[in-house]
Structure formats: C-alpha cells, structure tokens
Amino acid sequence: MSVDTATATAPASATTAERQDVAAPSDRARAWLVLLLAGAFEVGYALAVGGSEGFTVLSWSLVAVVFFLLTLYALSVALRTIDVGIGYAVWAGIGAVGAALLSPVVFDETLSAAKALWLAVIIAGVVWLKLADRPERPDDSDRAAHPAHP
Structure with a gap:
C-alpha cells in the first residue's frame, strides 16, 4: 500500500514547524476556524x-x-497545526x-469608551498575529537539506 506524501500527516513527535510544513492550506484554514470556535x-x-x-x-x-x-x-485540536x-x-x-463586549449584555456591567479603545487594540493584535502566522517558504538551502519538501 503506497502513501501519498502530500496527504500524509506529521508524527505526533514532530515540531510545530514540521507540522506546518506538512499541513495543507485547507488544514491550516480548518485549524484557524477551530481556533475561532475555541x-x-x-x-x-x-x-x-x-x-x-x-x-x-x-x-x-x-x-x-x-x-x-x-x-x-477545540484549542488542543487547533494547536496541532498553529504555533x-x-x-x-x-x-x-x-x-x-x-x-x-457581551458582559454588558448578559450582566449589569458597563463598557466605557476607554475600555472599547483597548479592546480594539487587542482585536488589532489578534488580526496581526493571524497575518503573521504564515509558514515561511523554504529557500534553496532548505530544499537541499530536505529534498522531500519541494
């Protein structure tokens, strides 16, 4: 029985970087959706x-x-792929x-303008973290060291 290396998964002992190299773009998108669910x-x-x-x-x-x-x-599932x-x-x-944002709706709490501003900073940070979480493309020296990864 042959194994297609494009669909094979990394072993459990693999580092996150190695898992990301193996993870297909659809697997990474799925991991991010699971992280949002978490x-x-x-x-x-x-x-x-x-x-x-x-x-x-x-x-x-x-x-x-x-x-x-x-x-x-859900977090543990997402962290199989995401750093x-x-x-x-x-x-x-x-x-x-x-x-x-929801505690003023559910409980008798307030959301001031200052709190909203700092929440916006957190949201911007989360978006930037997502944008920064792109697997690096290996350069030619990495390809020579790892010929199985085109």
Whole structure:
C-alpha cells in the first residue's frame, strides 16, 4: 500500500514547524476556524463563570464546566497545526474581547469608551498575529537539506 506524501500527516513527535510544513492550506484554514470556535467557547466559559457567582449557582456552574471542556478540546485540536504562542494569544484575545463586549449584555456591567479603545487594540493584535502566522517558504538551502519538501 503506497502513501501519498502530500496527504500524509506529521508524527505526533514532530515540531510545530514540521507540522506546518506538512499541513495543507485547507488544514491550516480548518485549524484557524477551530481556533475561532475555541475562542467562542472561551467567551461562553468566561460568561458562565461570571454567572456562577463563584460556582455557587448550579446551572451557571454546569454551563461553565461544559464550555471549559469544549474550549480546551477545540484549542488542543487547533494547536496541532498553529504555533502554540500564536494560537494561545489569539484564543485568549478572543475570549477577553468577547467577554468584555457581551458582559454588558448578559450582566449589569458597563463598557466605557476607554475600555472599547483597548479592546480594539487587542482585536488589532489578534488580526496581526493571524497575518503573521504564515509558514515561511523554504529557500534553496532548505530544499537541499530536505529534498522531500519541494
């Protein structure tokens, strides 16, 4: 049975850079979508923890546990392809911004102009991190060292 090297996956012991070399563009796009989903679950977790009042309200506490498990699972799936530092920063940024924007809707909190400004800075940082997370194209010396990677 032959294995198509274009569709083969990197071994679990491979570094993130090696996984990125193997990951197809569609796999990278899928990883980013899963990371966005993980961020959404993180927002749900943060809001549920706030509503649990220190895990004293059972319904909110149960919702928090479910969102916690979902966000960790989705984050771990995304980090198979995305660098840990980039993925974690984006995940945390989505959670922070989402919770800050939705907490005035869910709870009796305020969103001042100053808070909105700094949330915009976080959003800009997340966008720049996404743009910076492009696998580097190997130069000719890398090709000579790794002939299997065209």
